[in-house]
Amino acid sequence: MTRTYQTTAIESAQEMAHKRMEEFEDYLRLESVSTANRQIPETVAYVKALIEKTGGEVQVLDDLGGNPVIYGFFAASPQGNSERTLLFYNHYDVQPPEPLEEWLTEPFEPTVSDGVLYARGVSDNKANFMARLNALSVLREAGGFPCNVKFLLEGEEEIGSPNLGRYIEKYADLFKADACIWEAGSKDKYENYVVSAGMKGIAYFDLEVDTASIDIHSSMAAIVDNPAWRLIHALESMKNSNNEIVVEGFHDGIQPLSEKDKLAAATLPFEPDQVVEQYGLTGKFITDGTDVTPTEALAFYPTMTVCGFSSGYTGPGIKTVLPRSAKAKLDCRLVPGQSPEKVRDSVRRHLDEKGFEDVRLTMIAAEGAQRTSVEDPFIQTVVQTAQTVYGDKNPVIVSPSMAGTGPSELFEKYLHLPIAGVGAGWAHSGAHAPNENIRLEDFYENIAHMVTLMEVFGS
Ligand SMILES: [Zn+2]
Numbered sequence: 001m002t003r004t005y006q007t008t009a010i011e012s013a014q015e016m017a018h019k020r021m022e023e024f025e026d027y028l029r030l031e032s033v034s035t036a037n038r039q040i041p042e043t044v045a046y047v048k049a050l051i052e053k054t055g056g057e058v059q060v061l062d063d064l065g066g067n068p069v070i071y072g073f074f075a076a077s078p079q080g081n082s083e084r085t086l087l088f089y090n091h092y093d094v095q096p097p098e099p100l101e102e103w104l105t106e107p108f109e110p111t112v113s114d115g116v117l118y119a120r121g122v123s124d125n126k127a128n129f130m131a132r133l134n135a136l137s138v139l140r141e142a143g144g145f146p147c148n149v150k151f152l153l154e155g156e157e158e159i160g161s162p163n164l165g166r167y168i169e170k171y172a173d174l175f176k177a178d179a180c181i182w183e184a185g186s187k188d189k190y191e192n193y194v195v196s197a198g199m200k201g202i203a204y205f206d207l208e209v210d211t212a213s214i215d216i217h218s219s220m221a222a223i224v225d226n227p228a229w230r231l232i233h234a235l236e237s238m239k240n241s242n243n244e245i246v247v248e249g250f251h252d253g254i255q256p257l258s259e260k261d262k263l264a265a266a267t268l269p270f271e272p273d274q275v276v277e278q279y280g281l282t283g284k285f286i287t288d289g290t291d292v293t294p295t296e297a298l299a300f301y302p303t304m305t306v307c308g309f310s311s312g313y314t315g316p317g318i319k320t321v322l323p324r325s326a327k328a329k330l331d332c333r334l335v336p337g338q339s340p341e342k343v344r345d346s347v348r349r350h351l352d353e354k355g356f357e358d359v360r361l362t363m364i365a366a367e368g369a370q371r372t373s374v375e376d377p378f379i380q381t382v383v384q385t386a387q388t389v390y391g392d393k394n395p396v397i398v399s400p401s402m403a404g405t406g407p408s409e410l411f412e413k414y415l416h417l418p419i420a421g422v423g424a425g426w427a428h429s430g431a432h433a434p435n436e437n438i439r440l441e442d443f444y445e446n447i448a449h450m451v452t453l454m455e456v457f458g459s
Pocket of ligand 1: 095124158431432
């Protein structure tokens, strides 16, 4: 495509974004914090109105519990291709804005400064939803929709999508589509436009052990066991000092890396010195000295992380106490082939076999992993259409699997379609953090990409 095409596409995207900016800002003003159950009905009504204004039909599904799931439908125009259906997944809920004192603007009062739009939920993921609606408006003004378009918006993504599976299973026919664009995506810190083709899953555990009913004078440690030591030993038995997870059965079902996977990982940018600086790391990478590269590990390998540990007294000075209990939080990022339930069972079996029957294990969050082949024609279409918009300015790269987690496995399981994640974020969007933001330029470009993608998808 020519430079002229890019410019025109981005210009009409920008024009439409300006026209619909007030609607976007009103959407950002809605405090749709799912974990606090704030303004959910108001937000659902507002999203419904937005879709209808864009020329779509809406059904609000709320018969299976939890916050409503919104279905939107835009029929291909007579000149378009009604045989092809693209599904957009978004969520209308946001994270809580706290800590409030760290915001430089009001979290629910959208504020633009130097081309950057600040608001809670703007990057994750209200801007992506608005970009898709704006793209539909551009197409509508240009003569109609080139393919069928469906939306699935849920209101519980930020609390782990506990009810989404039931809705997708029951309404699989309604949401049936040929391919899906995932809720979010962003440029990386090298300004590459990232197309993600998968997500890791997660199994999150509470581990607890009690050795007494009250805290005890620590002199009794001569004869009474210590729950902190017990839990440390239990945890230590699961991962060795080479950082290998040694729980039997944990890795069952994982396919070995193919040459294609290795190649895909090798093309991902990774600058060790920058990462060290970004986090102020004090040690080397745990992949150093192994035959796994950092980008392979980030995309393709599961993890086991002690997220927190508490027991006894950790305040200033001295308290000689033998605590009565110890607790740990453990998260495992999973890859395709693993399931949270099987991982839980393998950890339970391991603890029992190692003599830690008294360590209680509770899985408090679970999501499977999902990955679309980077060679899937849909991923290729998303990449090629992005290249026509971003040109040489932002190289388009495919990330085989994001290090993060979302409910994409449910879409694969019930809808059987390829999934690609793209969006209007950038490296400093600060999703979940104070001063969440997007750059308006990225927003316009993403609209242009969605316009082009729908055109090519319907052709
Ligand atoms: Zn989020």
